[in-house]
Amino acid sequence: MSAEASQLPKIDLSGVDPSAPGAGAWPAVRAQVMGALAAFGCFVAHYPALTPELRAALFDGAVKPLFALPVDSKRRNYYGPEPEKFFHGYLGEPQGLDGQESLAIMDPTKHEAVRAFADLVWPDAGDGDNAGFCETVHGAAKRMAELEEAVRRMVLEGLGVAERHEPLNESTWHLFRMWRYDSGEKKFRHPGSPGPHQDTNALSVVCQHEVEGLEVRTKAGDWIRVEPSPASLVVMVGNALRAWTNDRLHAPFHRVIVRGDAPRYSAILFSIPGCKIQAPEELVDDEHPPRFKPYYHDDFVGFSVSEEAARHEDKLKAYCGL
Ligand SMILES: O=C(O)CCC(=O)C(=O)O
Numbered sequence: 001m002s003a004e005a006s007q008l009p010k011i012d013l014s015g016v017d018p019s020a021p022g023a024g025a026w027p028a029v030r031a032q033v034m035g036a037l038a039a040f041g042c043f044v045a046h047y048p049a050l051t052p053e054l055r056a057a058l059f060d061g062a063v064k065p066l067f068a069l070p071v072d073s074k075r076r077n078y079y080g081p082e083p084e085k086f087f088h089g090y091l092g093e094p095q096g097l098d099g100q101e102s103l104a105i106m107d108p109t110k111h112e113a114v115r116a117f118a119d120l121v122w123p124d125a126g127d128g129d130n131a132g133f134c135e136t137v138h139g140a141a142k143r144m145a146e147l148e149e150a151v152r153r154m155v156l157e158g159l160g161v162a163e164r165h166e167p168l169n170e171s172t173w174h175l176f177r178m179w180r181y182d183s184g185e186k187k188f189r190h191p192g193s194p195g196p197h198q199d200t201n202a203l204s205v206v207c208q209h210e211v212e213g214l215e216v217r218t219k220a221g222d223w224i225r226v227e228p229s230p231a232s233l234v235v236m237v238g239n240a241l242r243a244w245t246n247d248r249l250h251a252p253f254h255r256v257i258v259r260g261d262a263p264r265y266s267a268i269l270f271s272i273p274g275c276k277i278q279a280p281e282e283l284v285d286d287e288h289p290p291r292f293k294p295y296y297h298d299d300f301v302g303f304s305v306s307e308e309a310a311r312h313e314d315k316l317k318a319y320c321g322l
C-alpha cells in the first residue's frame with residue numbers, strides 16, 4: 001500500500017455550524033470536502049457536536065440493551081414487505097447473516113418515529129420507560145443528520161448547483177441503522193451485509209464505537225482501515241449521490257472485518273432520495289455526457305440483491321449505466 005493512501009483525509013468540521021450555511025469555516029471546509037469526495041468518496045469528519053458523552057450514551061445506554069433483547073423482539077422491527085422495504089428493518093440470522101445483526105429506524109430525526117420503534121421492541125414498557133432511549137437515539141441521529149445535510153449542501157454548492165439543494169433535500173429521508181458484529185472474520189453471505197459493497201443511498205455517516213472494523217478501498221485498490229475515535233465520524237458517498245452528480249463523486253467500496261475478540265457496534269445514518277435520481281441539466285454537457293439513466297432508489301436496491309447484480313462489481317453501471 002502506498003504511504004499516501006494509508007489514511008483517509010481528515011476534515012475538521014468543528015468550525016461549521018449546520019444551521020448557518022456559508023458562515024465561519026464553511027467555505028474552507030467545503031473546498032476540503034469536495035477534494036476528499038472526488039478523490040476518496042469519503043473522509044473522516046472531526047465533529048464534536050456529536051459529543052463523546054452522547055456517543056457513549058447511544059452505544060452503552062441504547063444500542064447494547066437493544067441487541068441484548070430476544071430475537072423475537074428484534075424481529076418486530078419491520079416496516080413492510082420487500083421490495084419497497086428492502087433493508088428497512090431487522091437483519092440477522094433469518095436473512096442468512098452469520099454473526100452480525102442490525103436494527104434500523106426510519107425517519108430517526110422525528111421523535112415520534114423513534115418512539116414508535118421503541119414501543120414495538122418494548123411493547124410492555126410502562127409510560128416513560130423508553131424516554132431515555134428515545135431521547136438519546138433521536139439526539140444522536142439528529143446531530144448526524146445535521147452533518148449529513150451540511151455536507152450534501154456543500155457538495156451542491158461546490159458543483160455550482162446550490163439552488164438544487166432545497167428540492168433535493170425536501171425529498172430526502174433518513175434511515176438510522178445500528179449494527180452488532182461478533183468478533184472474528186466472518187463469511188458475509190447476505191447481499192445486504194457488510195462484505196465489500198458500495199452504499200446505494202446518497203450519503204452515509206458512520207459512527208464506529210471503540211472497536212474498529214470499517215475498511216475503505218481506494219481508487220487504486222488499497223484497503224484502508226478506519227480507526228474509531230470519540231469525536232469523529234466517517235462520511236461516505238453512495239451510488240445515489242454518485243448518479244445525481246453525473247459520476248463526479250466517487251462511491252467507495254467498503255467492508256467490515258472484526259479482527260479482535262470483542263464484539264463491535266456501529267451506527268449509520270443513511271440519506272435516501274425519495275425522488276427520481278437524475279443529474280440536473282447543469283451537470284450534463286459535452287465534456288460530461290450523461291452517465292446514468294434516471295431511476296428510483298428502491299428499484300436499484302431491488303436490482304442490487306438480484307442474481308444478475310451479483311455478477312457485476314459496479315452494480316449502478318450494470319443497472320442504469322449509459
Ligand atoms: O458497520 C459499519 O461500520 C458499516 C456498515 C455498512 O457498510 C453498511 O451498513 O452499509
Ligand SMILES: [Fe+2]
Pocket residue numbers: 194197198199254
Ligand atoms: Fe455500507
